Amino acid sequence: MILDGKVPPGPLEDKWTEYRRNMKLVSPANKRKYRIIVVGSGLAGASAAATLGQLGYNVDCFCFQDSPRRAHSIAAQGGINAAKNYQNDGDSVYRLFYDTIKGGDFRAREANVYRLAEISTAIIDQCVALGVPFAREYGGLLANRSFGGAQVSRTFYARGQTGQQLLLGAYSALQRQIAAGQVKMHTRTEMLDLVVVNGQARGIITRNLVTGEIKRHAAAAVILATGGYGTVFYLSTNAAGCNVTAAYRAYKRGALFANPCFTQIHPTCIPVHGEHQSKLTLMSESLRNDGRVWVPKKPGDTRHPNDIPEDERDYYLERKYPSYGNLSPRDIASRAAKEVCDEGRGVGQLGRGVYLDFRDAIKRLGRETIAARYGNLFEMYNRITDEDPYEVPMRIYPASHYTMGGLWVDYSLMSNVPGLFVLGEANFSDHGANRLGASALMQGLADGFFIISDTLGNYLATTKPDPVGTDHAAFDEAETEVRDRLQKLLNVRGKRSPDSFHRALGSIMWEYCGMARNAQGLKKALSEIPAIREEFWRDVRVPGTGEEFNIALEKAGRVADYLEFAELLCHDALTREESCGGHFREEYQDEEGEALRDDENFAHVAAWEYQGVGKTPVLHKEPLVFENVELTKRSYK
Amino acid sequence: MNLTLYIWRQRDRNARGQMVKYHLSDVSPDMSFLEMLDLLNQKLYESGEEPIAFDHDCREGICGMCSLVINGQPHGPQAATTTCQLHMRKFKDGDTIYIEPFRARAFPVIRDLVVDRSALDRIIQAGGFISAPTGSAVDANSIPVPRDEAETAMDAAECIGCGACVAACKNASAMLFTAAKIGHLKHLPQGQPERRRRVLSMVEQMDAEGFGNCTNYYECEAACPKEISVKFIAEMNRDYLKAALTDPNYGEKKSSSK
Ligand SMILES: Cc1cc2nc3c(=O)[nH]c(=O)nc-3n(C[C@H](O)[C@H](O)[C@H](O)COP(=O)(O)OP(=O)(O)OC[C@H]3O[C@@H](n4cnc5c(N)ncnc54)[C@H](O)[C@@H]3O)c2cc1C
Numbered sequence: 007m008i009l010d011g012k013v014p015p016g017p018l019e020d021k022w023t024e025y026r027r028n029m030k031l032v033s034p035a036n037k038r039k040y041r042i043i044v045v046g047s048g049l050a051g052a053s054a055a056a057t058l059g060q061l062g063y064n065v066d067c068f069c070f071q072d073s074p075r076r077a078h079s080i081a082a083q084g085g086i087n088a089a090k091n092y093q094n095d096g097d098s099v100y101r102l103f104y105d106t107i108k109g110g111d112f113r114a115r116e117a118n119v120y121r122l123a124e125i126s127t128a129i130i131d132q133c134v135a136l137g138v139p140f141a142r143e144y145g146g147l148l149a150n151r152s153f154g155g156a157q158v159s160r161t162f163y164a165r166g167q168t169g170q171q172l173l174l175g176a177y178s179a180l181q182r183q184i185a186a187g188q189v190k191m192h193t194r195t196e197m198l199d200l201v202v203v204n205g206q207a208r209g210i211i212t213r214n215l216v217t218g219e220i221k222r223h224a225a226a227a228v229i230l231a232t233g234g235y236g237t238v239f240y241l242s243t244n245a246a247g248c249n250v251t252a253a254y255r256a257y258k259r260g261a262l263f264a265n266p267c268f269t270q271i272h273p274t275c276i277p278v279h280g281e282h283q284s285k286l287t288l289m290s291e292s293l294r295n296d297g298r299v300w301v302p303k304k305p306g307d308t309r310h311p312n313d314i315p316e317d318e319r320d321y322y323l324e325r326k327y328p329s330y331g332n333l334s335p336r337d338i339a340s341r342a343a344k345e346v347c348d349e350g351r352g353v354g355q356l357g358r359g360v361y362l363d364f365r366d367a368i369k370r371l372g373r374e375t376i377a378a379r380y381g382n383l384f385e386m387y388n389r390i391t392d393e394d395p396y397e398v399p400m401r402i403y404p405a406s407h408y409t410m411g412g413l414w415v416d417y418s419l420m421s422n423v424p425g426l427f428v429l430g431e432a433n434f435s436d437h438g439a440n441r442l443g444a445s446a447l448m449q450g451l452a453d454g455f456f457i458i459s460d461t462l463g464n465y466l467a468t469t470k471p472d473p474v475g476t477d478h479a480a481f482d483e484a485e486t487e488v489r490d491r492l493q494k495l496l497n498v499r500g501k502r503s504p505d506s507f508h509r510a511l512g513s514i515m516w517e518y519c520g521m522a523r524n525a526q527g528l529k530k531a532l533s534e535i536p537a538i539r540e541e542f543w544r545d546v547r548v549p550g551t552g553e554e555f556n557i558a559l560e561k562a563g564r565v566a567d568y569l570e571f572a573e574l575l576c577h578d579a580l581t582r583e584e585s586c587g588g589h590f591r592e593e594y595q596d597e598e599g600e601a602l603r604d605d606e607n608f609a610h611v612a613a614w615e616y617q618g619v620g621k622t623p624v625l626h627k628e629p630l631v632f633e634n635v636e637l638t639k640r641s642y643k
Numbered sequence: 644m645n646l647t648l649y650i651w652r653q654r655d656r657n658a659r660g661q662m663v664k665y666h667l668s669d670v671s672p673d674m675s676f677l678e679m680l681d682l683l684n685q686k687l688y689e690s691g692e693e694p695i696a697f698d699h700d701c702r703e704g705i706c707g708m709c710s711l712v713i714n715g716q717p718h719g720p721q722a723a724t725t726t727c728q729l730h731m732r733k734f735k736d737g738d739t740i741y742i743e744p745f746r747a748r749a750f751p752v753i754r755d756l757v758v759d760r761s762a763l764d765r766i767i768q769a770g771g772f773i774s775a776p777t778g779s780a781v782d783a784n785s786i787p788v789p790r791d792e793a794e795t796a797m798d799a800a801e802c803i804g805c806g807a808c809v810a811a812c813k814n815a816s817a818m819l820f821t822a823a824k825i826g827h828l829k830h831l832p833q834g835q836p837e838r839r840r841r842v843l844s845m846v847e848q849m850d851a852e853g854f855g856n857c858t859n860y861y862e863c864e865a866a867c868p869k870e871i872s873v874k875f876i877a878e879m880n881r882d883y884l885k886a887a888l889t890d891p892n893y894g895e896k897k898s899s900s901k
């Protein structure tokens with residue numbers, strides 16, 4: 007099947023206006039009749055639920071945390087992009103579009119990316135209106151900083167807690183709609199299946215994590231805003247609860263999963279220190295504005311960093327990429343770090359680290375300015391490592407951070423299953439093979455505040471879905487499957503914790519499907535994953551029952567899905583025989599070790615259709631057509 | 644490191660709970676406090692026992708999901724640090740550590756160390772927002788905000804809603820939490836139109852949830868992992884008085900709601 011992204015005709019700049027001109031509207035009286043399910047309360051989910059509630063729809067919103075404010079978006083540090091050009095440094099909607107398409111290594115849909123850039127400015131306006139306390143200049147106007155992959159200053163920020171402040175903004179709008187009775191919030195509730203009735207997404211099955219109650223919810227449409235699957239690597243910068251379950255269950259019900267192999271490894275995280283580690287902490291990319299990345303020139307140099315003289319240091323990013331230097335995009339900076347460590351020049355106990363040094367910046371700007379810019383990040387670093395970055399350079403290493411892949415959606419953010427919409431990190435749409443910093447927050451809010459309200463209305467007005475009851479056979483079937491699976495997990499009564507399997511899976515994924523991949527390694531992963539999966543179903547231990555608060559059962563369900571999903575990810579990586587963005591295949595590189603993209607054979611979205619556990623999924627392609635940009639070799643030199 | 648742990652175990656909301664003693668060895672000083680509990684849970688799985696339930700998610704001090712009263716202190720002994728960011732190097736080999744849930748009438752225990760903090764969300768629902776419907780905003784730079792004011796708003800907005808202030812207070816008061824949200828919005832021009840209504844209804848909701856009063860012990864400020872200042876409580880009290888005195892219907896509304 008050749009997939010159609012349903013991009014409106016006409017010039018790039020007019021497509022969204024054109025779509026909006028032609029879309030159908032739902033009357034206020036009819037909006038009241040529709041129940042809409044929003045799974046997720048991060049930036050994408052909270053902004054969507056609030057906006058749809060405000061429009062008059064009856065919204066049910068779900069999250070697995072105890073409050074919608076705790077969604078993983080809260081952890082974003084660095085900032086959010088918008089083409090405001092407040093700095094008058096040459097920015098424009100087109101430039102933000104171009105940077106994003108190029109940053110994504112020409113593997114995203116032009117029209118979606120342009121719309122994102124176009125909407126970006128309204129997001130900042132909306133957030134300021136909601137009271138987001140962005141950083142300001144003395145004149146009272148908004149401040150900006152620059153971020154990787156861009157030569158302009160277009161990133162808005164709130165200290166090192168931009169995600170927190172944006173999410174609290176969206177959360178407050180959501181709380182207002184909850185108080186108004188337009189949104190019903192279901193916290194500590196996990197979606198365990200999607201219900202498809204006559205080919206349309208019409209509901210979900212959930213488990214109440216406190217009581218264990220399994221419940222059916224019917225709706226006119228289902229919106230997934232359930233975040234990314236970065237924890238497939240076990241260790242990552244993501245929150246411990248992040249998982250692929252909602253998206254994967256939708257995939258098993260027929261939704262296509264697009265470009266799962268496009269995963270982002272972030273270059274600036276605190277390195278691994280021990281075997282019981284549960285989490286890798288991100289040190290915001292904004293640090294690369296003032297920090298300089300280096301390793302010793304000599305392999306195995308164990309001197310204290312402050313004792314290594316200037317001419318024995320290799321500022322390898324500045325050397326290799328003079329025009330972007332320390333602000334090179336994430337995939338490039340990550341691979342460069344791996345390379346120097348592979349050469350034996352890595353620092354720290356395990357030799358897997360590089361320095362991020364603020365010495366020169368402190369000399370130039372003073373300690374106070376640096377403290378004002380990064381104080382809280384420095385504190386966080388100190389708390390974790392017990393080292394003082396004002397005195398000793400930070401040590402950083404790449405870690406799994408973000409997933410560009412996700413459920414396939416068309417221009418209206420609807421998947422191939424009618425009535426199933428996917429927003430935020432959970433979809434695949436805007437970042438191609440690599441996401442630029444400060445663009446995920448922008449996408450989540452664009453999808454939730456400004457796109458879904460129009461496209462959902464158009465869908466409902468066009469299809470006019472009839473009411474469906476939770477007594478429909480499709481609900482019976484889905485609920486039975488959910489119950490059987492939970493029981494199966496409880497019945498194994500093996501010896502190993504769910505976590506131990508997650509850890510084992512993660513180390514395979516990191517080893518063979520991490521920063522650099524090759525056919526041999528991927529094949530090895532594909533033979534080892536089913537083995538762990540079988541072991542899991544033989545030996546996992548889930549104590550307790552399904553009718554209570556049961557952290558083991560929760561975790562086991564998520565790990566079980568990862569054990570299937572990981573195979574899909576590796577399969578996609580094996581099939582994509584080129585290097586692009588976050589997907590680096592060692593077989594496809596030039597003499598200097600730079601990625602070799604293959605536009606002739608791989609300028610497409612790879613969208614996979616489920617065939618059964620352990621069975622090879624079927625590939626559908628959406629060709630990527632570039633009418634407005636020239637496919638160039640991505641160079642940051 | 645070797646540790647002796649006393650941990651609160653409670654099956655569900657209605658069950659009786661008790662402190663249970665555990666010994667844990669091979670704890671590395673570089674582990675976070677939650678990684679130490681992960682290790683204990685790992686051992687419990689291996690010996691066929693049920694793992695200890697505790698809340699956590701981001702594990703980097705920002706989501707507000709983790710809690711725990713450690714040796715009598717919410718989030719443990721290190722100032723300005725959440726439990727997930729606390730590291731075992733702050734303890735000594737051979738230490739005995741007492742671990743309990745955040746306790747308050749308004750925070751019923753769900754299981755073991757997990758409590759229900761949804762009362763905090765309901766306080767926000769009562770008015771912790773600016774009514775700015777999507778699509779209605781003007782250009783962001785058309786409302787300049789003096790930098791100092793924006794910084795003060797941000798100081799208050801840093802609250803992560805963990806509830807440590809409540810757990811630290813002998814009256815189980817949620818004043819610091821409530822005042823932080825009110826303080827955040829009142830220092831911004833956008834927050835002015837709803838300022839009076841906001842403070843009245845949020846305080847009313849706080850009382851309705853069963854949180855206690857503030858009697859100026861300031862344990863909340865000391866326990867707050869984000870070091871939110873009690874000056875916001877003073878500001879809230881001033882705002883509340885002013886609003887109550889100038890609201891003609893207020894006395895009536897309050898008595899009819901009780
Ligand atoms: C440490 C860190 C720093 C970052 N910094 C930046 C930055 O500076 N700038 C930037 O642009 N991006 C940044 N990102 C990326 C960005 O934060 C995320 O991509 C984005 O916030 C995702 O938002 P979301 O709404 O799609 O999903 P999330 O915020 O992850 O929300 C997912 C929601 O879905 C719910 N959910 C999931 N599964 C289920 C289920 N089965 N049932 C019920 N509910 C479910 C969860 O409870 C949650 O509410 C950062 C990411 C990390 C990890």
Ligand code: FES
Binds near residue numbers: 699725727
């Ligand atoms: S787990 Fe998020 S603040 Fe501790």
